[in-house]
Amino acid sequence: GVVSVDISRTFEAALVHQCAPTLAGMKPGSIFCFKHFSSETLRQKTSQWNEQLAPFGLSVRILLERPDSGSAIVYVYRPSHLKRILSGNAYRRFLSEAGYEDADLDGLLEQLAYRLRTQAEFPHEIGVFLGYPLRDVIGFIENRGRNFTCCGFWKSYGDPAETQAYFARCRRCIQTYVAMFEQGIPIERLAVPA
Structure with a gap:
């Protein structure tokens, strides 16, 4: 009935709002938190969108499910x-040093999912899976989140002007995508083929 329509709307709305830059091909990955009502709905939605977005070179998977709080992190x-x-030497070295x-x-994502389940703190290396520049991920870890040059979608330790321009593009992308989605344009039409 009515409830399932709302649930589906929330999943799709969160997907567009949090993942627009990935749908648009500007970012390799995005995550969103989905407050779901049942594991079944979560799995059904995730596999439905994984299938529907596959032709555009996109994948959707559950990274963490917290049945007790009824929430999940979807990637x-x-x-x-x-x-x-991630095949770049610097990234491979970084991930290897991070254990x-x-x-x-798939193996790397399994390891990330395991850390999300078992660690009290959010694993900072998740940044590389979200397309944050390596220097920013390392800068954040070394500075424990302080001393950044600018802050937007993440804390940056590089050229603030360049990063601000990128953040502005991401914000415009999100505004455009959310507006289009709210006008009833289907998510498949918002997904840019790889």
């Missing part, structure tokens, strides 16, 4: 884009 990403980034065993993308 929307572009596997080919992410593989390209990740060299694995394919």
